[in-house]
Amino acid sequence: GIQVEQSPPDLILQEGANSTLRCNFSDSVNNLQWFHQNPWGQLINLFYIPSGTKQNGRLSATTVATERYSLLYISSSQTTDSGVYFCAVLLAGGYNKLIFGAGTRLAVHP
Amino acid sequence: GAGVSQSPRYKVAKRGQDVALRCDPISGHVSLFWYQQALGQGPEFLTYFQNEAQLDKSGLPSDRFFAERPEGSVSTLKIQRTQQEDSAVYLCASSLGLGLETQYFGPGTRLLVL
Numbered sequence: 001g002i003q004v005e006q007s008p009p010d011l012i013l014q015e016g017a018n019s020t021l022r023c024n025f026s027d028s029v030n031n032l033q034w035f036h037q038n039p040w041g042q043l044i045n046l047f048y049i050p051s052g053t054k055q056n057g058r059l060s061a062t063t064v065a066t067e068r069y070s071l072l073y074i075s076s077s078q079t080t081d082s083g084v085y086f087c088a089v090l091l092a093g094g095y096n097k098l099i100f101g102a103g104t105r106l107a108v109h110p
Numbered sequence: 111g112a113g114v115s116q117s118p119r120y121k122v123a124k125r126g127q128d129v130a131l132r133c134d135p136i137s138g139h140v141s142l143f144w145y146q147q148a149l150g151q152g153p154e155f156l157t158y159f160q161n162e163a164q165l166d167k168s169g170l171p172s173d174r175f176f177a178e179r180p181e182g183s184v185s186t187l188k189i190q191r192t193q194q195e196d197s198a199v200y201l202c203a204s205s206l207g208l209g210l211e212t213q214y215f216g217p218g219t220r221l222l223v224l
Contacts, residue, residue, distance in 0.1 A: 030210055041199060043153075043215035086152055090210065096141065096166065098203075098213060100152030 002027040006087055006101035013077050013108045021072040021104045023087030031090035032063050033098065034072050038083045046072070046085075077108045112136070114216035116202050122222045123192045131187045131219045135204030142185050143203040143213060144177055153201055159185060160208060192223045 003026040013019055023032070034046040047054050047061040049070065054061055058077075063070040074081055084105050088098040115134045123129050135142050141160055145153035146169075156175070158166040161182035170177070174193075179185040189196055199220050203213040 033212065035215075040217075041220070042217050043201065045212060045214060048212040088152075096158050096208070096210070097143065097155035097169065098145075098153075100154070102152050 002029075002089065002091055002099055004087060004089055004099050004101040006085075006104050008104060009102065010105045011107070013106065015077060015079060015108055015110050017077050017108075018073070018075045019077060019106070021074070021085055021087075021106075023070045023072070023101055025068050025070075025087075025089050027068075027091060029065070029089040029091060031098075032070050033088050034061055034070070035086045035088065036081075036083050037086060037103070043086070074106075077106075079108045079110055082106055082108050114202055114204055114214055116200075116216040116219050118219060119217065120220050120222075122224065125192060125194060125223055127192050128188065128190045129192055129221065131189075131200050131221070133185045133187070133202030133216060135183065135185070135202070136206075136214060137183075139204035139206050139214075140182075141205040141208060141213075142179055143205075144185070144187050145201040145203065146171075147199040147201055147218070149198070156187070156200075189221075192221075194223050197221055197223045 005024045035043045049063045051065045060073045084103040088100045144156040147153040155169040159179040174190045176188045199218040201218045202216045205211045
Protein backbone atom coordinates (compact mmCIF):
# COMPACT_ATOMS: atom_id res chain seq x y z
CA GLY A 1 0.00 0.00 0.00
CA ILE A 2 0.90 3.65 -0.16
CA GLN A 3 3.55 4.90 2.26
CA VAL A 4 3.26 8.35 3.81
CA GLU A 5 6.41 9.45 5.59
CA GLN A 6 6.77 12.63 7.61
CA SER A 7 9.94 14.27 8.81
CA PRO A 8 11.25 15.19 11.24
CA PRO A 9 9.35 13.06 13.77
CA ASP A 10 10.02 15.56 16.54
CA LEU A 11 10.90 19.24 16.48
CA ILE A 12 11.66 21.70 19.26
CA LEU A 13 11.69 25.41 18.46
CA GLN A 14 12.22 28.67 20.25
CA GLU A 15 9.35 31.09 19.83
CA GLY A 16 9.89 33.18 16.71
CA ALA A 17 11.83 30.54 14.78
CA ASN A 18 10.87 29.23 11.35
CA SER A 19 10.51 25.57 10.38
CA THR A 20 9.79 23.26 7.46
CA LEU A 21 7.92 19.97 7.79
CA ARG A 22 8.07 17.41 5.01
CA CYS A 23 5.67 14.75 3.76
CA ASN A 24 6.73 12.14 1.20
CA PHE A 25 4.24 9.77 -0.39
CA SER A 26 4.87 6.73 -2.53
CA ASP A 27 1.98 6.79 -5.04
CA SER A 28 -0.25 9.14 -7.02
CA VAL A 29 -2.82 10.94 -4.92
CA ASN A 30 -6.07 12.83 -5.52
CA ASN A 31 -5.93 14.90 -2.38
CA LEU A 32 -3.46 15.95 0.27
CA GLN A 33 -4.38 17.65 3.51
CA TRP A 34 -2.30 19.07 6.33
CA PHE A 35 -3.76 19.01 9.83
CA HIS A 36 -2.72 20.35 13.21
CA GLN A 37 -3.78 18.21 16.15
CA ASN A 38 -3.89 20.42 19.21
CA PRO A 39 -3.14 19.19 22.74
CA TRP A 40 -6.85 18.47 23.23
CA GLY A 41 -6.87 16.08 20.28
CA GLN A 42 -8.84 18.18 17.81
CA LEU A 43 -7.70 17.82 14.20
CA ILE A 44 -7.71 21.25 12.63
CA ASN A 45 -7.62 21.64 8.87
CA LEU A 46 -4.68 23.69 7.70
CA PHE A 47 -4.56 23.11 3.95
CA TYR A 48 -6.23 21.12 1.21
CA ILE A 49 -3.39 21.08 -1.28
CA PRO A 50 -3.17 18.30 -3.89
CA SER A 51 -0.77 20.51 -5.87
CA GLY A 52 0.66 24.01 -5.92
CA THR A 53 1.25 26.51 -3.14
CA LYS A 54 -1.10 28.07 -0.63
CA GLN A 55 -0.58 30.53 2.21
CA ASN A 56 -2.61 31.30 5.29
CA GLY A 57 -1.06 33.83 7.61
CA ARG A 58 2.18 32.47 9.06
CA LEU A 59 1.63 29.09 7.45
CA SER A 60 2.19 28.07 3.87
CA ALA A 61 2.28 24.76 2.03
CA THR A 62 3.62 23.48 -1.24
CA THR A 63 2.85 20.17 -2.92
CA VAL A 64 4.85 18.88 -5.87
CA ALA A 65 2.64 16.00 -6.97
CA THR A 66 4.97 14.83 -9.75
CA GLU A 67 7.76 14.37 -7.21
CA ARG A 68 5.43 13.04 -4.51
CA TYR A 69 6.15 15.39 -1.65
CA SER A 70 4.62 18.26 0.24
CA LEU A 71 6.14 20.86 2.55
CA LEU A 72 4.55 22.83 5.37
CA TYR A 73 6.26 26.07 6.37
CA ILE A 74 5.71 27.67 9.75
CA SER A 75 7.15 31.14 10.16
CA SER A 76 7.60 33.14 13.36
CA SER A 77 6.42 30.19 15.44
CA GLN A 78 4.29 30.74 18.54
CA THR A 79 3.67 28.53 21.55
CA THR A 80 0.14 27.92 20.27
CA ASP A 81 1.67 26.17 17.24
CA SER A 82 2.67 23.29 19.50
CA GLY A 83 1.05 19.94 18.82
CA VAL A 84 1.24 17.28 16.14
CA TYR A 85 1.17 18.05 12.43
CA PHE A 86 -0.23 15.36 10.16
CA CYS A 87 -0.07 14.98 6.45
CA ALA A 88 -2.82 12.81 4.93
CA VAL A 89 -3.34 11.69 1.35
CA LEU A 90 -6.27 10.33 -0.62
CA LEU A 91 -5.22 7.70 -3.14
CA ALA A 92 -5.95 8.13 -6.82
CA GLY A 93 -8.22 5.49 -8.30
CA GLY A 94 -11.59 5.79 -6.59
CA TYR A 95 -10.61 5.44 -2.95
CA ASN A 96 -12.01 7.87 -0.41
CA LYS A 97 -10.06 7.13 2.74
CA LEU A 98 -7.32 9.42 3.96
CA ILE A 99 -3.99 7.73 4.67
CA PHE A 100 -2.15 9.56 7.44
CA GLY A 101 1.53 9.84 8.13
CA ALA A 102 2.87 9.30 11.64
CA GLY A 103 3.05 13.04 12.28
CA THR A 104 5.62 15.60 13.34
CA ARG A 105 5.47 16.50 17.03
CA LEU A 106 6.26 20.19 17.46
CA ALA A 107 7.02 21.91 20.73
CA VAL A 108 7.49 25.69 20.70
CA HIS A 109 9.05 27.14 23.84
CA PRO A 110 8.79 30.79 24.93
CA GLY B 111 -23.29 24.18 15.26
CA ALA B 112 -21.13 24.53 12.20
CA GLY B 113 -18.74 21.65 12.84
CA VAL B 114 -18.76 17.88 13.25
CA SER B 115 -19.85 16.84 16.74
CA GLN B 116 -19.29 13.57 18.53
CA SER B 117 -20.63 12.07 21.72
CA PRO B 118 -19.71 11.04 24.25
CA ARG B 119 -16.35 12.76 24.41
CA TYR B 120 -15.04 10.18 26.87
CA LYS B 121 -16.16 6.63 27.51
CA VAL B 122 -14.85 4.12 30.01
CA ALA B 123 -16.05 0.56 29.48
CA LYS B 124 -15.37 -2.70 31.19
CA ARG B 125 -14.01 -5.42 28.98
CA GLY B 126 -16.90 -7.25 27.37
CA GLN B 127 -19.33 -4.34 27.40
CA ASP B 128 -20.93 -2.97 24.26
CA VAL B 129 -20.46 0.71 23.42
CA ALA B 130 -22.09 3.09 20.92
CA LEU B 131 -20.38 6.22 19.64
CA ARG B 132 -22.34 8.94 17.88
CA CYS B 133 -21.32 11.32 15.11
CA ASP B 134 -23.27 14.34 13.85
CA PRO B 135 -21.70 15.49 10.57
CA ILE B 136 -21.84 18.97 9.15
CA SER B 137 -25.35 19.54 7.83
CA GLY B 138 -25.68 18.61 4.16
CA HIS B 139 -22.44 16.67 3.97
CA VAL B 140 -22.83 13.57 1.83
CA SER B 141 -19.74 11.67 2.93
CA LEU B 142 -18.98 10.45 6.45
CA PHE B 143 -15.89 8.65 7.66
CA TRP B 144 -14.82 6.92 10.86
CA TYR B 145 -11.15 6.69 11.87
CA GLN B 146 -9.37 5.13 14.84
CA GLN B 147 -6.35 6.80 16.42
CA ALA B 148 -4.17 4.83 18.79
CA LEU B 149 -1.95 6.70 21.23
CA GLY B 150 1.00 8.32 19.51
CA GLN B 151 -0.07 7.34 16.01
CA GLY B 152 -1.89 8.87 13.08
CA PRO B 153 -5.58 8.14 12.51
CA GLU B 154 -6.44 4.99 10.58
CA PHE B 155 -9.49 4.55 8.37
CA LEU B 156 -12.33 2.36 9.58
CA THR B 157 -15.33 2.90 7.31
CA TYR B 158 -16.97 5.27 4.81
CA PHE B 159 -20.59 6.22 4.11
CA GLN B 160 -22.02 8.04 1.14
CA ASN B 161 -25.43 9.18 2.38
CA GLU B 162 -26.87 6.04 4.02
CA ALA B 163 -24.81 3.59 1.97
CA GLN B 164 -21.74 2.06 3.59
CA LEU B 165 -19.40 1.88 0.61
CA ASP B 166 -16.20 0.83 2.33
CA LYS B 167 -15.77 -1.02 5.60
CA SER B 168 -12.37 -2.45 4.85
CA GLY B 169 -10.77 -0.84 7.91
CA LEU B 170 -13.05 -2.31 10.55
CA PRO B 171 -10.71 -4.48 12.63
CA SER B 172 -13.16 -7.25 13.46
CA ASP B 173 -16.81 -8.27 13.23
CA ARG B 174 -17.28 -6.75 16.68
CA PHE B 175 -17.26 -3.34 14.98
CA PHE B 176 -20.42 -2.18 13.26
CA ALA B 177 -21.37 1.22 11.84
CA GLU B 178 -24.60 2.60 10.49
CA ARG B 179 -26.02 5.82 9.07
CA PRO B 180 -29.67 4.92 8.50
CA GLU B 181 -31.01 8.31 7.37
CA GLY B 182 -27.89 9.61 5.73
CA SER B 183 -27.08 12.05 8.51
CA VAL B 184 -26.16 10.92 12.04
CA SER B 185 -23.91 7.87 12.27
CA THR B 186 -23.28 5.42 15.07
CA LEU B 187 -20.21 3.24 15.53
CA LYS B 188 -20.93 0.26 17.74
CA ILE B 189 -18.32 -1.96 19.31
CA GLN B 190 -19.53 -5.22 20.80
CA ARG B 191 -17.76 -7.14 23.57
CA THR B 192 -15.06 -4.49 23.93
CA GLN B 193 -11.45 -5.57 24.38
CA GLN B 194 -8.52 -3.65 25.84
CA GLU B 195 -7.01 -3.26 22.38
CA ASP B 196 -10.09 -1.25 21.37
CA SER B 197 -8.89 1.61 23.60
CA ALA B 198 -8.27 4.53 21.26
CA VAL B 199 -9.71 7.82 20.06
CA TYR B 200 -12.48 7.36 17.51
CA LEU B 201 -12.71 10.23 15.06
CA CYS B 202 -15.55 11.06 12.73
CA ALA B 203 -15.13 13.21 9.63
CA SER B 204 -17.46 14.50 6.95
CA SER B 205 -17.07 16.04 3.52
CA LEU B 206 -19.48 17.88 1.29
CA GLY B 207 -19.42 15.71 -1.79
CA LEU B 208 -18.37 12.24 -2.75
CA GLY B 209 -15.25 12.09 -0.62
CA LEU B 210 -12.57 13.81 -2.67
CA GLU B 211 -12.94 17.15 -0.96
CA THR B 212 -11.66 18.44 2.34
CA GLN B 213 -12.59 16.20 5.25
CA TYR B 214 -13.58 17.97 8.46
CA PHE B 215 -13.01 16.16 11.72
CA GLY B 216 -14.93 16.09 14.95
CA PRO B 217 -13.30 16.27 18.40
CA GLY B 218 -13.29 12.49 18.79
CA THR B 219 -14.47 10.04 21.43
CA ARG B 220 -11.74 8.77 23.73
CA LEU B 221 -12.55 5.15 24.63
CA LEU B 222 -10.80 3.39 27.47
CA VAL B 223 -11.52 -0.30 28.00
CA LEU B 224 -10.53 -1.63 31.41
